[in-house]
Amino acid sequence: MRSSEASEFKLRNQLMNLLVVVLVFGLMASGIWYFYDNEPDYQRQTLRLYASTYANNVQQANALWQVEGKPPRVLLVQYDKDMRVTDRFPVAMNHLGWPSADESNEGCEKLWRGLVGEPAQVDSFRVKATYVDGLQSDNDKRLSACRYRLSTGPYFEYFPFTGRLKTDKL
Known part of the structure; x- marks a missing residue:
């Protein structure tokens, strides 16, 4: 009898150990899934x-175009946080007063540079400019x-x- 009690005790301990291991792995897996699933999409937010x-700069260019008498180009000025001029970009305007680009991928990339004032990239990933x-x-x-x-x-x-x-795909 004593050996059956000992083997039953041993079996119970093994089952408890197995239950603890399964519980710990389950908690770890759910924690990893939670943090992975809820990580913010920084690239999407930066593109937004x-x-x-x-x-904003499209609207600014349009207002500038109207104020300056509807020229074929306007000069957008970029400022830093201390309101010092950091760069100037000439932006071509169409006959309706909106910034326009050459009808090519390169034209769209050049328009990005003029309106955003930075290279077309997000966190070292290139933003692909495509003319449609x-x-x-x-x-x-x-x-x-x-x-x-x-x-x-x-x-x-x-x-x-x-x-x-049109930003509904952001």
């Missing part, structure tokens, strides 16, 4: 911030756009014909 800067020709996609030139996309998927579009930004 750039889209906001882009939109409205005539080819929808047979409507007014739907031509510059699309700025991260390799991970999020993007925004700028429509030079209307000066509108």
